[in-house]
Amino acid sequence: ESLINRIAAGEIIHRPASALKELLENCLDAGATSIRVTVKDGGMKLLQIQDNGCGIRRADLPILAERFTTSKLSTFSDLSRITTYGFRGEALASMSHVAHLSVVTKTKTETCAWKAHYLDGVLVEPKPGQTAEPKPCAGNDGTTIIIEDLFYNTPTRLSALRSASEEYSRILDVITKYAVHNPKVSFSCKKAGSPSPDLSTPSSSEIPQAIRLLYGHSIAKDLLNATFGSKKKPEEDEDMEEEESEVQSSRESWTAEAHFTNANYQSKKMIFLLFINHRLVESSRMKRALEAVYSGVLPKGASPFIYLSLQINPRDVDVNVHPTKKEVHFLNEDGITDQIADTLQRSLASQSH
Ligand code: ADP
Ligand code: MG
Numbered sequence: 173e174s175l176i177n178r179i180a181a182g183e184i185i186h187r188p189a190s191a192l193k194e195l196l197e198n199c200l201d202a203g204a205t206s207i208r209v210t211v212k213d214g215g216m217k218l219l220q221i222q223d224n225g226c227g228i229r230r231a232d233l234p235i236l237a238e239r240f241t242t243s244k245l246s247t248f249s250d251l252s253r254i255t256t257y258g259f260r261g262e263a264l265a266s267m268s269h270v271a272h273l274s275v276v277t278k279t280k281t282e283t284c285a286w287k288a289h290y291l292d293g294v295l296v297e298p299k300p301g302q303t304a305e306p307k308p309c310a311g312n313d314g315t316t317i318i319i320e321d322l323f324y325n326t327p328t329r330l331s332a333l334r335s336a337s338e339e340y341s342r343i344l345d346v347i348t349k350y351a352v353h354n355p356k357v358s359f360s361c362k363k364a365g366s367p368s369p370d371l372s373t374p375s376s377s378e379i380p381q382a383i384r385l386l387y388g389h390s391i392a393k394d395l396l397n398a399t400f401g402s403k404k405k406p407e408e409d410e411d412m413e414e415e416e417s418e419v420q421s422s423r424e425s426w427t428a429e430a431h432f433t434n435a436n437y438q439s440k441k442m443i444f445l446l447f448i449n450h451r452l453v454e455s456s457r458m459k460r461a462l463e464a465v466y467s468g469v470l471p472k473g474a475s476p477f478i479y480l481s482l483q484i485n486p487r488d489v490d491v492n493v494h495p496t497k498k499e500v501h502f503l504n505e506d507g508i509t510d511q512i513a514d515t516l517q518r519s520l521a522s523q524s525h
Contacts, residue, residue, distance in 0.1 A: 174292050175268070181266035182329045188215025188322060189342035191271075193452065194263035196350050199223035200450070201244065202315065203356055205375055209347060213363040214339030216322050216330070220364075224314040227279035230286045233306045236275065237268040237290035267319055270326050272317040273458050278311050285311025341434050342369055342483075348386050349445050349452055352479060355382040379431055383479065387443065388514060391477045394437035400515050401427030424487075428512060431479040434523050438474035445479040449486060453500040461513045469520050480512065 186193045192215065201209045202225025212218035228236065235241050242261030268290040277425050278285035286306040289296050333339055344361060351359040351373045356379040357373035362368065373385060384392030400426065413514045433439075444459050446452070458480070466476045488503035502508070 181269035193420040195221045215337030219319040220315040228277040230351040241264040251480045271322040272320040277315040282460045284308045347505040352382045394433045434478045442475035443477040447481045
C-alpha cells in the first residue's frame, strides 16, 4: 500500500518546484502577507516555507497529512478564490509519502506554536519512543512547512531531476511568477546558509512595479495593459455590443487583466505568465494564439512578455484536470482565447499609431 501511495504522490509532486507551488498556494490561501522560502540543494535536501498566515489549529494537526484533509471546503462559495482543481487536500499528504514533512504552526489564539512530523500520511513521533503528538515550541503566528530529503524513497523521481542549480532556478521561476501575481505579498527566497536572498519583494506593490522589479526595467518601460471580459448580468443586455451578447448567449462570464510588452520590446524567448483563478497554469492553445498576435508586430525571432490573469467561473474549469497537470482546459476556451488575442492585437495596433 505504501508503494502505491508513493507512486501516486510522485504523480502529484514531480519535482521541488511543483512541491513549492502547492506550498505557496497554501500560504496564500492562509492569507499570508509574507512568504519566506529557504532551499538547500535545489530543494532536494530542504525546502522550507514560512508564512505569517492564519496558522493551523493544534486540533487539526493529527490528521493534517491524511489524504483529502482540507479546511477549504466550507469556503466553496467564494468563487473568486476557489478553483475546482485545487482544494483536494492532497498536497501535504503526497509530500509525506515522498519526503520527511515537518510543520511548525501557530494560530493567533494559541499561546505557543506546535511542531509535528509526518511520514506516509500519519503523524509520527519526533524521536523513537516518544508519543506521536504535536509538541509545543516557540514560534510566530503563521506556518512553517519543512520538506526534507524529497524523493529519498522514490529513486525514479530522484533520477529524473536535473542539477541542483537547475531545480533551484525552477523554484525561483515559480516564486517570481506568484510574486508578480500577488504584489501585495512580500516574497523572499534564499539558499540555506546564504546571508542574502536571491529574490526579495516588498509587501505593497502593484503588478507593473512587481514586473519591473522581477523582470527588469526593459520590460516594464514597454508595458501596455488591458482589463476586459464578458459579464452575464441580464440588466446590461441592452447596452451590450453584438459581439459581447454573443458570448453571453454561451452563458459565459469571465474577466481578464493583462500586462504585455509593446512592439518596442523584443526578447529571444517568450515569457508568458498565465493565472487562471489565481493558479499558475499553462495553456499551449492560449500561448500560441498570443504568440501569433505578436508575429504581426515583432520581427522574426523576437518574442514578447505577457502576464495574463483570467477569472472564470470555477464551474467552467475542467474538473478532470489533475491539480498538477499544468495544462488547463475550460469552457469556451476558443472563444475566450480569440477575444483576448483580439484585445491585445487592437491594443498593440493603437499603440503603434
Ligand atoms: P488543500 O490546499 O487542497 O486544502 P493541502 O494538502 O495543500 O490541501 O493542505 C491541507 C490543509 O492543511 C489545508 O486545507 C489547510 O487547512 C492546511 N494548511 C496547509 N498549509 C497551510 C498554511 N501554510 N497555513 C495554514 N493552513 C495550511
Ligand atoms: Mg493546497
